[in-house]
Every structure is written in structure tokens, then in C-alpha cells.
Amino acid sequence: MDSMYDLIIIGAGPAGLAAGIYGGRAHLNTLILEKSTIGGRAYTTREIVNYPGIPTSSGPDLTAKMSEQAGNFGVEIK
Ligand SMILES: Cc1cc2nc3c(=O)[nH]c(=O)nc-3n(C[C@H](O)[C@H](O)[C@H](O)COP(=O)(O)OP(=O)(O)OC[C@H]3O[C@@H](n4cnc5c(N)ncnc54)[C@H](O)[C@@H]3O)c2cc1C
Structure with missing residues (x-):
């Protein structure tokens, strides 16, 4: 059966x-x-040092956490 969504976000x-x-x-x-890539342009960044609360992270690590956090709230990414 097809899924019905309340909210669809592009990107x-x-x-x-x-x-x-x-x-x-x-x-x-x-x-x-x-x-394309989950994490967008931030994914391609080697080092992110200006995200509040996270003194330093790589783009892939930080965006993986964002994606995981969304998943924890039941958000689907396709
Ligand atoms: C090399 C580099 C280094 C950077 N370093 C830093 C840094 O150190 N600190 C910092 O704060 N910022 C940095 N930035 C900026 C940061 O990456 C961007 O501000 C941030 O990614 C913007 O997020 P966004 O979600 O608005 O857009 P984007 O990251 O551009 O994400 C948009 C997403 O939408 C997707 N998309 C677009 N059109 C469609 C469509 N029609 N259908 C489906 N998907 C679509 C794209 O594929 C993309 O994944 C850097 C950027 C680059 C390129």
C-alpha cells in the first residue's frame, strides 16, 4: 500500500x-x-568547527548524527 505523508521535504x-x-x-x-548525498554540502566538509555545542566534527560525522536524530523521530529519507 502507498504511504501517505503529512510533510514531504525536498533535500x-x-x-x-x-x-x-x-x-x-x-x-x-x-x-x-x-x-544525491544525505547531509548535502555539509557532508563534503572535512572539518566543521562552528556548530554550536559541537566544537569540532567532520561533515560526514555531523550530518550522520543529524540523519540519525531525524530517524529517531520516525522520519523516512529516500
Ligand atoms: C567545501 C565546503 C565547506 C564548508 N564548510 C562549512 C563549515 O565549516 N561550517 C559551516 O557552517 N558551513 C560550511 N559550509 C556550508 C554548509 O555546507 C552549508 O551552509 C549547508 O550545507 C547548507 O545546508 P542546506 O541544507 O541549506 O543546503 P545543502 O547542503 O545544499 O543541501 C541541499 C540538499 O538538497 C538536495 N536537493 C536539491 N535539489 C533537490 C531536488 N530537486 N530533489 C532532491 N534533492 C534535492 C541536494 O542534493 C542537497 O543534498 C561549507 C560548504 C562547502 C561546500
Whole structure:
């Protein structure tokens, strides 16, 4: 059976993942559609040192945490 979503977000960069976290947290059945790499341009960054609360991280590590956090709220990423 086809899924029905309350919220569909285009792009799984930091903005899309953050929006997904808010959607999932608000109990909206949320889907994020990504055409390329989960994490967007931040994924390609070797070192991120200006994200509040996380003194240093690689782009892949930080965006994997964002993706995991969205998943914890039941958000699907395709
Ligand atoms: C080399 C480099 C180094 C950087 N270093 C830092 C840093 O140290 N600190 C910092 O704060 N910022 C850094 N940035 C900037 C940071 O990566 C961006 O500000 C951030 O990724 C923007 O997030 P976003 O979600 O708005 O857009 P994006 O990261 O661009 O994500 C948009 C996503 O949408 C997807 N998309 C677009 N159109 C469609 C479509 N039609 N269908 C499906 N998917 C689609 C794209 O594939 C992409 O994954 C850096 C950027 C680069 C390129």
C-alpha cells in the first residue's frame, strides 16, 4: 500500500534534516527526498568547527548524527 505523508521535504542537507526533525517531533508523518548525498554540502566538509555545542566534527560525522536524530523521530529519507 502507498504511504501517505503529512510533510514531504525536498533535500536532506542540514536545512532539510532540521526541518525533518521538527516535523517528526510534531508527530507529522515526514518524508525527506534526497537526490544525491544525505547531509548535502555539509557532508563534503572535512572539518566543521562552528556548530554550536559541537566544537569540532567532520561533515560526514555531523550530518550522520543529524540523519540519525531525524530517524529517531520516525522520519523516512529516500
Ligand atoms: C567545501 C565546503 C565547506 C564548508 N564548510 C562549512 C563549515 O565549516 N561550517 C559551516 O557552517 N558551513 C560550511 N559550509 C556550508 C554548509 O555546507 C552549508 O551552509 C549547508 O550545507 C547548507 O545546508 P542546506 O541544507 O541549506 O543546503 P545543502 O547542503 O545544499 O543541501 C541541499 C540538499 O538538497 C538536495 N536537493 C536539491 N535539489 C533537490 C531536488 N530537486 N530533489 C532532491 N534533492 C534535492 C541536494 O542534493 C542537497 O543534498 C561549507 C560548504 C562547502 C561546500
